[in-house]
Amino acid sequence: MNIPISIPDLSGKEFDYLLDAFSSTWISSRGKYIDAFEREFAVFCECNSGIAVSNGTAALHLALVALGIGEGDEVVVPDMTFAATINAVLHARAIPVIVDIEKDSWCIDPREIEKAITPKTKAIIPVHLFGQPCDMAAIMNIANRYNLYVIEDCAQAHGARYNGKKVGSFGNIGCFSFFGNKVITTGEGGMCVTNDSHLDGRLRLLRDHGMSRTKKYWHECIGYNYRMTNLQAAIGLAQLERVESILKKRSKIESDYRDYFAGNQSIEFQRNDINLTEKITWLVCILVDLKKRDFIIEKLKGYGIDIRPFFYSLSSMPIYNQYKFSSRNSEEVSQRGINFPTNYMVTESILSDIGKLLSVN
Incomplete structure (x- = not known):
């Protein structure tokens, strides 16, 4: 048996579009x-502009710069x-300030954001973790009161x-990843979305070596080579045409897990009932007993x-610990x-196998 954590769904026009781009x-x-993918992804995100880039990390760095x-x-x-x-912040030579998450949503805690603000604070990066939207009302309220920028990290929340309202459309810039395990993929790739025409121009300038768009x-x-290729965009456009279907399939997989393990008191699923939020399924996420997690x-x-285990909390790693402001909930989560496998190979038989293995101490 070999059940991977994620498998990209390439069952649409991906190969046709890729071959067309290649032949051109x-x-x-x-x-x-490139043009079509940027335009259509912006529409999907309910934003005015989409700027395709080489990966999600580049999107965050570009947004900061x-x-x-x-x-x-x-x-x-x-x-x-x-x-x-955090690496994108450090690449921009800025100072990250690490704050704790909410216990229920696992997303950044607005109360901790406000506590951490100093005269040097310039921006907030809320991360819509594992497909769960952050409390954007509270975050935007804080940003407006303190005159801060908001860069949404939507890598896992298409x-x-x-x-x-769609994530990515609240802040100054929204940043997405199209890595192979994301909701839609271009292999590697990313996108910045914005409703600000000035930022649109600035992002495009910086993405392409800082070169004038009117004077070759x-x-x-001083810019960067953060461009996406037409080949990648061809795959992305085909993916985007089926994004609602892909999201429904992933949601069904999560529902199957929830149904199968209903009543199992040793498993705590990611919340899907938080007020005002409509989470999507990136990977199916659970919490288990701390003492049993690694054994499982x-x-x-x-x-x-x-x-797979969740990410290590940033503050638990020596290279980032110096930037910690608060971390109690994040350490426990x-x-x-x-993360359970979230792909078409997860059948009732596989769920049964997982259930049997989990039941054996």
């Missing part, structure tokens, strides 16, 4: 698929997130909503079932968390 010879960072955040500036980030969030080889600023993971891996 527009295989680098220009072409019709476009907003003028740099040396000496503080940026508030959650303790529970993939390291790309299509999630808060109070009926004239560089207006190794046991299921031994049977070819790829279940990190140490108890498990």
